[in-house]
Amino acid sequence: xxxxxxxIADRLSETPHLxxxxxxxxxxxxxxxxFLAGAITSVGAGVVTLVFGPRAGGIFLAFPAIxxxxxxxxxxxxxxxxxxxxxxxxxVGGVALAVFAVVAALTLGSLNAAIALALAAFxxxxxxxxxxxxxxxxxxxxx
Amino acid sequence: xxxxxxxxxQPRKRSHNAVxxxxxxxxxxxxxxxxxxxxxxxxxxxxxxxxxxxxxxxPAVAIAGLSVVVLGETTHKAxxxxxGMIAGGCGMVAYAAAVVPLLRRARAAGAAxxxxxxxxxxxxIAAVPVLLA
Numbered sequence: 001x002x003x004x005x006x007x008i009a010d011r012l013s014e015t016p017h018l019x020x021x022x023x024x025x026x027x028x029x030x031x032x033x034x035f036l037a038g039a040i041t042s043v044g045a046g047v048v049t050l051v052f053g054p055r056a057g058g059i060f061l062a063f064p065a066i067x068x069x070x071x072x073x074x075x076x077x078x079x080x081x082x083x084x085x086x087x088x089x090x091x092v093g094g095v096a097l098a099v100f101a102v103v104a105a106l107t108l109g110s111l112n113a114a115i116a117l118a119l120a121a122f123x124x125x126x127x128x129x130x131x132x133x134x135x136x137x138x139x140x141x142x143x
Numbered sequence: 144x145x146x147x148x149x150x151x152x153q154p155r156k157r158s159h160n161a162v163x164x165x166x167x168x169x170x171x172x173x174x175x176x177x178x179x180x181x182x183x184x185x186x187x188x189x190x191x192x193x194x195x196x197x198x199x200x201x202p203a204v205a206i207a208g209l210s211v212v213v214l215g216e217t218t219h220k221a222x223x224x225x226x227g228m229i230a231g232g233c234g235m236v237a238y239a240a241a242v243v244p245l246l247r248r249a250r251a252a253g254a255a256x257x258x259x260x261x262x263x264x265x266x267x268i269a270a271v272p273v274l275l276a
Contacts, residue, residue, distance in 0.1 A: 014190070014191040014193075014194075016189065016190070016191070016194040017189070017190050018185075018188050018189055018190075019188050019189075019190060020188055022187055022188045022190075023184050023185075023187055023188040026183075026184060026187045030183075031180050031183065031184070034176075034179050034180055034183040035176035035177070035179060035180050036176065037176075037179060038175040038176040038177075038178065038179025038180070038203060038204055038207075039172040039173065039175055039176030039179075040172075041175060041204050042171040042172045042174070042175025042176065042204050042207060042208055043168055043169075043171065043172040043175075045171070045204065045208055045224075046167065046168035046171045046172070046208070047168065049220075049224065050164055050168070053223070054212075054220045054221075054223035054224045054227065055223050055224070055226055055227035055273060055274055056227060056270075056274065057224060057227060058223065058224035058225060058226060058227020058228040058229075058230075058231065059227045059228065059230045059231040059234075059266055059270055059273075060231060061202075061204055061205040061208050061209070061224060061227070061228040061231060062202075062204075062205065062228050062230075062231025062232045062234060062235045062266075063204070063231060063262070064200070064234075064235055064238045064239075064255075064258075064259070064262055065204075066179050066182075066183070066199060066200075066201075066203065066204070067199045067200055067235075067238065067239065067242075067255075068255035068256070068258075068259075070183070070186070070199045071199075071242065071246070071251045071254070071255050072251045072252050072255060074192070074251070075246075075250065075251035076251075078192075080246050080247070080250075080251065082192045083246055083251050084243050084246045084247070085191065085192035085193045085196065086192050086193070086195060086196040086199055087196060087199075087239050087242045087243045087246060088193050088196060088239075088243055089192070089193040089194060089195060089196020089197045089199065089200075090196045090197070090199045090200040090235075090239040090242075091196075091200075091236060091239040091240055091243075092196075092197055093196060093197040093198065093199060093200030093201065093235075093239070094200045094232065094235035094236035094237075094238070094239045095236055096197070096200070097200050097201070097202050097205075097232045097235050097236075098229060098232025098233055098235070098236065099232075100202045100205065100228075100232070101202075101205070101225055101226075101228035101229040101231070101232045102229055102232075104205075104209060104221075104222075104225035104228070105222065105225040105226045105228075105229060108209070108213075108218055108221050108222040108225055109218055109219060109222040113213040113218050113221065114213075117206065117209060117210060117213070120202075120225075121202070121206060124201070124202055128197040129197070131197075132193070132194055132197055136193060137194075
């Protein structure tokens, strides 16, 4: 358990990567927690939609239950430094989530619904990855 | 005659609507949970942690919820949900910004719970124009 905060140099030298081996090691219990966090948030948003209307219910589509569950599990398995790193990434992810909502609000109803949701998802991914690259990754590659 | 027919028909329609509503909520719960697990698995395989954090704020619940609404209800309702989600998205940015310093001072469970105050405050402020528009 290392509690050393990564330095700016550490952060800039890290290149995003995917390790499939780490996915295979994920504990079933952690996935159950996350499933429950997602399911409860979804049911909550659905109930608020029924009671108070679809706009009020929509607010809860961006409820941070999943982030909260992730932070708790990361601290348990690794340390609070890693949990803070995850939360810093989630700040950019949160901006991208708001962009997802804006694009969905602008396109649902005027475009085919599948295309509208795909556009919103691409906008989320584009903002998230370019935000990360602009803030933390590109600089480390010499610019 | 026609009024007695309506009297018989309306409760049945109401119970049919209630069953439909419950079914939609159950499907939303299952789809939301499944998509969150999918994003969580992807996030677990990604590094560094800061990059994986992008996926901790992924619109998993939103994609599942909006897809179920589009398929089982109306596009108009999904559009209204998406407008409301803008306020929640503003709250999510505030939540993530608040939880970073809180994680220095408290355990993750406490910090995550306390940061909800930031989400509620910002989402509530952003919800005023969203709900009134």
